[in-house]
Amino acid sequence: MDKANLLPEFRVSLERVKEGEEAYPKGEDIPHYEYQGQRTKLGGSPDWIQGNEEEWPGCPHCKNKMRFVAQIDSVEHDWNSNPHRVDSLSEDQKWMFGDVGMIFVFFCFECLETISVFECG
Template structure:
């Protein structure tokens, strides 16, 4: 996870409109400095993710935090400004310890059986296990990751772009208790997705068992 590099100069720290609780800062990616293989793939700017972690008012249950366009979380791409605010964490807000992405490791990733079938690929169980699976790994890859194939806990649930209606694609997978000490539902897995044609359209959704 990246340390928040700043908010636009005229903006206050984001709050959840229903409980007025300051949103927890989860993730920031500089799209301009991604690995060469993904250069310009997701556009330019700073991808930011904020999320409501208010446990007292059960905002997650009352306002369907798992839905891709729920206002319980804020997912956006902002453009760097020459003037930015010196950001301080909100008072009385327990924040996650900052972590910095220092390098990327390129790994092979493959879709699950259902998603492969959408492309007309039928995976032979024995061949799939012999060639892809070991005791150390499985596919799709679990945990936090950039791009690749989503690890679906239930069915395939890509959201559609609100502008053109096309299926959005994975930008970043945010898993429970990986780099952040937070669990989505019952060991859920979340996905930041983006429209390939309207790159300012980004969403976040998660599912659990």
């Protein structure tokens, strides 16, 4: 295995979100950038960056709408509230997808197919 192609590992702790709550705070009183780097989650609805609700993927085989499984944030976003921030002017950032982008993962439970979608600011 070529270790040069591996990203540094992060341990992910899962916590079920209670009904009516969200994985991280959102709202008009919270600046959009406050939780960048901390928006990785499983399930729920995708937190589209560019508002692409219409582009929800369909399965390439059965054409049914796929299930949203996860979103993976730019974990090392250099912002004071992010505990995993890495200086953006250094060459040490490894988990930055474009301009604080996000990878969205979808799955078809019928055909066992996955699709990922990428968005950034």
